[in-house]
Amino acid sequence: MNDTIAAIATSVGVSAINIIKVSGDKSIEIVNSLFKGKDLNKVETNTINYGYIMDKNEKIDEVLVSVFKNPKTYTGEDVVEINCHGGIASTNKILELVLTSGARLAEPGEFLKRSFLNGRKNLMEVESIDDILHAKNESVRKMGMKGLTGELSDMIKELKSKITEIIANIEVNIDYPEYEDAIVYTNEILSIRIKEIKTSLQNILEESAKGKLIKDGITVGIIGKPNAGKSSLLNKLLQEEKAIVTDIAGTTRDIVEGNIIINGITINLIDTAGIRSTSNIVEKIGVEKSEKIIETADLIIAMFDGSNPLTPEDYQIIEKIKNKQVIAIINKKDLPLLIDESKLNNFTCIKASIKNNEGLDELIKQIQNLFNLQELENSDFTYISNARQISLIKKSLDLIKEIEEANNNKVEVDLIQIDLERLWNLLGEIIGETYKEELLDEIFSKFCLGK
Ligand SMILES: Nc1nc2c(ncn2[C@@H]2O[C@H](COP(=O)(O)OP(=O)(O)OP(=O)(O)O)[C@@H](O)[C@H]2O)c(=O)[nH]1
Ligand SMILES: [Mg+2]
DSSP states (O other), X not given: OOSOEEEEOSOOSSEEEEEEEEESTTHHHHHHTTEESSOTTTSOSSEEEEEEEEETTEEEEEEEEEEEOSSSSSSSSOEEEEEEEEOHHXXXXXXXXXXXXXXXXXXXXXXXXXXXXTTSSOHHHHHHXXXXXXXXXXXXXXXXXXXXXXXXXXHHHHHHHHHHHHHXXXXXXXXOTTOTTSOOOOHHHHXXXXXXXXXXXXXXXXXXXXXXXXXXXXXXXEEESTTSSHHHHHHHHHTSOOSOOOSSTTOOXXXXXXXXXXXXXXXXXXXXXXXXXXXXXXXHHHHHHHHHXXXXXSEEEEXXXXXXOOOHHHHHHHHHHTTSOEEEEEEOTTSOOOOOGGGSTTOEEEEOBGGGTBSHXXXXXXXHHHTTHHHHHTSOOOOOOOHHHHHHHHHHHHHHHHHHHHHHTTOOHHHHHHHHHHHHHHHHHHHTSSOOHHHHHHHHHTSOTTO
């Protein structure tokens, strides 16, 4: 880790500025050898210095060079950032000069990896940077910031310190039985403490469902037989003519997707081919895709043409979606309604005329209610949403349940202590206090070059 690394930190195109980031023992020396301006070896830390990047006597670009001296830097090492004009040629030329002067090209995520290895960021903080980089809406950004600023890892650290306290106390009981000030941890006293930890883990896990909802959004499949008005609904919700609408049954063949945001949550709408038995090969593939969407969607909007009685196709669809989360729309209420609502399996029903924009507000309200979106929007966004972290929380919860059972069965306290140490280590894995090298490679290689 002693070598000095460099990479372009901004996405290279024609832009106002680009940044070339350099980190490592020789970063100041290397950039200084290319810089015409103040002597960077002598400037204060956290300063921005005006000058030119030179290739021998040629001025390559007019730049601002920021100097950050270790240890209080992004990577924990000396870091230099060259802000140059945002042209592809000048940016590449400066990087090339930095590399020929003794730095090596950084691997994807390597700056961040150094930040982790030098104790500047824990693994939960690192993983939330990934969320922030990919955040497409405010809620994901907010949740990412809770991770980056350490509020998520504080929850885990707090749990760990509770366990440390118990372990330390048990050790005192064993090593210094004569020490009267220490509480003697019997199975009874332990049971109260174990329950506290279990409840905290259960809460974190339950809340993580909200985190996943914020991060992944809600997938909504619009399902129904041909001509019910599915594509009309998609277009109205997206406020654009994305899908083709005609009065020919079987117009939509492939899935058509679009996103809307409700209360800060991304709703991924999927319009599907009308479900019916058909000998047309293309339509058949479309219908198979529709059936797959039924399996994977978080919510099904089932569209029915209310101006006609239910058909065998409608009954088949009702059967297929009966165990899913469903909002049924009885469409075309601008025409006389002939549908028998009582056959709709107790689904939440909305009478609508999509053509006339009637029923859309009610649909949004129902989606908000089903997923508690308004409550979520006003919550504090301290949720775990990362799959690796969630799986470790699940393992920790299983372990504390085992510990609880052993304790209830009056297993000796010093044996319980060993399992509590295992739990302590497991929680440590979440924030990266213990880790395997392969895990780091997997996490950091996901980042882009220059991160
Ligand atoms: N009267 C009336 N007609 C509607 C309404 N909504 C949609 N339609 C009409 O119904 C026909 C079918 O609409 P689409 O949105 O293409 O229906 P679909 O469910 O996507 O149909 P497929 O793609 O064939 O599965 C079109 O002629 C629409 O204009 C409505 O509220 N009232
Ligand atoms: Mg359609």
